Amino acid sequence: MHVNQSNLNELTRKAADLMSDTEDVARLLKARLGAEHEVVRSANDMHASLESLAHQLRCLSASDDQHDEMGVSEDT
Amino acid sequence: MTESDFEYLFRTLSEARSRATELTVAIGARAGADHRLADLGHSAVSNIEKLLREVRVLALDQTESSRPVPPVAPIPPGAAVRSEHWLQSLIDELVAISRAPIDVSFETVERLVQQRKQAFLKDLETARRMYRVYPHLFPAENSRQAGAS
Numbered sequence: 001m002h003v004n005q006s007n008l009n010e011l012t013r014k015a016a017d018l019m020s021d022t023e024d025v026a027r028l029l030k031a032r033l034g035a036e037h038e039v040v041r042s043a044n045d046m047h048a049s050l051e052s053l054a055h056q057l058r059c060l061s062a063s064d065d066q067h068d069e070m071g072v073s074e075d076t
Numbered sequence: 077m078t079e080s081d082f083e084y085l086f087r088t089l090s091e092a093r094s095r096a097t098e099l100t101v102a103i104g105a106r107a108g109a110d111h112r113l114a115d116l117g118h119s120a121v122s123n124i125e126k127l128l129r130e131v132r133v134l135a136l137d138q139t140e141s142s143r144p145v146p147p148v149a150p151i152p153p154g155a156a157v158r159s160e161h162w163l164q165s166l167i168d169e170l171v172a173i174s175r176a177p178i179d180v181s182f183e184t185v186e187r188l189v190q191q192r193k194q195a196f197l198k199d200l201e202t203a204r205r206m207y208r209v210y211p212h213l214f215p216a217e218n219s220r221q222a223g224a225s
Contacts, residue, residue: 042130045127
């Protein structure tokens with residue numbers, strides 16, 4: 001396996017784009033159904049999980065020792 | 077909720093599911109399927125699929141509650157759901173894996189098949205409900221194809 005900074009940055013960008021592109025989903029559902037609706041909670045869960053993924057990728061991308069963190073070697 | 081709201085939600089969530097799946101596969105290919113980042117990716121995909129199902133049910137329920145008795149009614153928002161065959165979705169994921177710079181394992185493929193199967197069974201349950209409520213929206217030719225799945 002091989003992970004380089006470029007690949008990591010690309011994954012991080014994709015996760016951030018995905019999070020950004022789905023932000024309006026929870027907002028729309030909340031406006032139409034109210035904050036307490038079950039579907040709105042599911043939308044918040046979805047947004048939170050995407051946010052968490054993007055955040056972790058961002059942290060890893062910013063870290064100097066991301067290769068150790070991902071448990072991969074640089075022998076390729 | 078308007079029809080355009082549902083169209084937006086279906087389109088956005090369907091695309092998000094595909095992109096999140098591709099992202100998760102890419103992470104798993106680089107970091108390993110058991111890495112916590114891959115777990116976060118799977119969790120995100122599951123949450124997107126869960127929300128997509130709930131929005132479909134919401135569209136169905138809303139149409140049921142507001143539908144007048146006469147059969148000649150406007151096309152319900154549920155009809156805006158695009159047909160997405162599980163096989164195409166699975167193939168897309170496998171192609172994404174094949175582009176990753178590692179060997180594809182049987183375990184990875186088996187897990188993807190299992191995920192597609194679970195998603196298919198849940199979608200099938202919703203589709204059957206829609207068929208019972210709106211049989212006129214399913215021409216005979218389509219129903220034969222659905223039976224073949």
